[in-house]
Amino acid sequence: MAGSETHYTLPLPVFDRAVKLLVVVAPYYKDIADDLVAGACAVAHDAGADIDVIEVPGALEIPSAIAMAGRMTDYDGFVALGCVIRGETTHYDTVCNDSSRGLMMLGLQGACVGNGILTVETREQAVVRADPAGQNKGGGAAAAALHLVALSRKWARQTKGMGFRPAAASDQT
Secondary structure, three states, X not given: OHHHOOXXXXXXXXXXXXXXXXXXXXXXXXXXXXXXXXXXXXXXHHOOOEEEEEEOOOHHHHHHHHHHHHHHOOOOEEEEEEEEEOOOOOXXXXXXXXXXHHHHHHHHOOOXXXXXXXXXXXXXXXXXXXXXXXXXXXXXXXHHXXXXXXXXXXXXXXXXXXXXOOOOHHHOO
8 A cells, every 4th residue: 555655755955055946836725735835835944945935726727827937037946736636527637637737848848846736536635645744745846846956957057069069170171
């Protein structure tokens, strides 16, 4: 059973200059969202990151808000938080799949995004996963964003060149 397994967690990265994270949360289930935010803020604080929190109406709006922030602000990374609980219709599948796909597309375009949108069958599952003293999925999403920021900064210092070399002076006549 996956719930009883232990998992390895990477240590938080260390930064030589400040990191700015934006948490975008959909507070549809306010108590669960509040726990997710608390966990994310605690992990960000432990890594020395500055954090801002904004709210959007629902999980489907999270990727759009992150995309706007990526274009118009100077955040280093983003944390997506929310909760989708299965209901009686297929709307659950749409929200889960499309919010996840939107975040993945942002990541593939270079955004440092930690996905902490819970997709669960029951409220009880959400409470366990959101609890900062329990599974702390909000903290895990913040840690994921921080690790991606660290990789981005590491690789930004490297250059690959233009893909060609200039001709040697003896080749030019």
